[in-house]
Amino acid sequence: MQVAAVCLDGKTGKVLLISSRGTGRWVVPKGWPMEGRTLHGAAAQEAWEEAGIKGHIGNVELGRYRYDKDQDSGFAFPVEVRVFLLEVEKVADSYPEVQERTREWFQPLQAAELVDEEGLRDILRNLADLPNGAGASVPCGDNRTKGD
Structure with missing residues (x-):
């Protein structure tokens, strides 16, 4: 399992896509769960x-x-991605993978046409149906699990 964030600019209704490091195709930020963080925090x-x-x-x-996540050894394995909505407050010019990726903002329906994964397309299409794409997000503190 992996986790992903659909980053939404509430003012424009646009979502952010980034290039993948391997193929350069459009994706949303995603990765593996992290110890000490909730899934949405990761x-x-x-x-x-x-x-x-x-x-x-x-x-x-x-x-x-x-x-299907491709491996360097030539095989792939299936991964389920759990997707969360992130309402954007800050867009930084400097961040850890700035040299490795391109980022660009799209209307949700346009973003849906640019991604390869059918399930992600559906999520982005459904997002377009929300009022200005907003309403599904709530503040969640520092995104850490209790006890950390």
Whole structure:
């Protein structure tokens, strides 16, 4: 399982796509769960590391999708991705993977046409149906699990 953040600019209704490091195709920030973080907290951390985005992330999934993760050894394995909505508050110019990725803003329906994963397309299409794409996110503190 992986986690992902759909980064939404509430003022424009646009979502952020980033280029993948391997193929350069359009994706949303995603990665593996992190010890000491909730799933949505890990998704928020990925948004920061991969795209330089900070904001409020919802603790309820927008949806899930599956894809095949390619390995260097030549085989692939299926991965389920749990997707959370992040309402953007800050877009940084400097962040950990700034040299490795391109980022660009799109209307949700346009973003849906640019991603390869059908399940992610559906999530982005459904996002377009929300009023200005907002409403599914709630503040969640520092995104860490209790006791940390």
